[in-house]
Amino acid sequence: MDIAVCIKEVPDTSSIIKLSPDKRFINRQDLTFCMNPYDEYALEETLRIRDKLSDTKITAITLGDSNAEQVLRTALSLGVDRAAHLVTDAPAGEIEVFFSAFCISKFISTLKYDLILCGKQAVDDDSSAVGPMIAQFLNIPQVTVITKFELKEDKKSFIAHREVEGGVEIIEGVLPVVLTAQKGLNEPRLPSLMGIMQAKKRR
Template identity: 40%
Template sequence: MRIVVLIKQVPDTTDVKIDPVTNTLKREGVVSIINPFDMYAIEEALRVKEKMGEGEVVVITMGPPQAEVALREAISMGCDRAILLSDRKFAGSDTWATSYTLSRAIEKLGDCSIVFCGKQASDGDTAQVGPGISTHLNIPQVTYVKKIEKIDKNSAVVERMTEEGYDVVETPIPALFTVVKEINEPRLPSLKGKMKAKKAEIVVWKAEDLGCEPDKIGLDGSPTRVVKIFTPPPRGGGRVLSGEPEDVAKELAELLKKDIVG
């Protein structure tokens, strides 16, 4: 059974600055990590492989050459091999072009039973790439998976988190799952894994290796146009009403009438 995990290298901070000129994230001086949600995807892929007792876990990312570091970290946790999709032609990809490119890589790899993704990336927060890939590949998708109840070579039963609780979904395999943090606790790397990761060959695939149609990748293949990215102004300070509960309730009601109703 071949299991694919898709990961993304993201800046390790929740306090990223935006370049006001280019409307892109300022990445200089920010340490890069594997997108935290993707760590759960890696862990679940490894667990499924261990449960099945055979197969391989292939980790794939699309990014600049330095994204190799993220792939090596995934190998140190136990992934069998890694593929980096890196080409200047991929630059400027939106979620549509990204999911197209990643789906091409999965097709080229062939014979993939399950594709795992984190539910979303901590930098873009779109949660679109996973579902996009399943659409390009024409395989079922289950998003926000919080538990894999049963899995074999032909089907899986998973719990899908919703706002009210969870759905139990049965799906044929191959399928794509995006996972939430409730699904597991990612393992630490092992020493042997770290040593293997250091020596591992990271295969690089370019646009032509994937047979990508040129108008479907990179900026040209991206229908999304980012008009403006900005930091919303901080909210003004709140006000604490104090006094006897009855008086405070009256005051609050008046304020609400004035500010919201009126």
């Protein structure tokens, strides 16, 4: 199975956020950055799938300036097989959502893929749009804000749970599909020291 997971560099949620002088973007000076928390759930789910299906290959993808490389290093330290950095002049948080989704989907279209995962939203812009837009650009189904995911025995179909007002919606479908991950889907693991050291050596 081939899986693509989309991750983004965002300001650490413990940081004090200030706007740029023109009020258009976040002032990045003196901020610390990390992987978008919802993307951590998406990434963890890919790793759990591979824990069950050893022939699974995971490609982590991010878009942004040179600073975005750190989230790919984190993904590599956790064990993804490949990392792809779509390099831009501007930081990820200053790139229009439509453009981000278009570029990412164009790259994914060059890959062999069965499953695409994203976080349900990025905590810096709260757009919740990149995952659905990727599905639209690739013309494949999507299931958003999932809290449970299970591949069926044929490895070609799935069951996904998503929270809705007053209950849980259970959706069955076939691959390929875009999923967006919600809190509660899993508990993201931490990288090991060996994983961190190995990630530093990879290019």
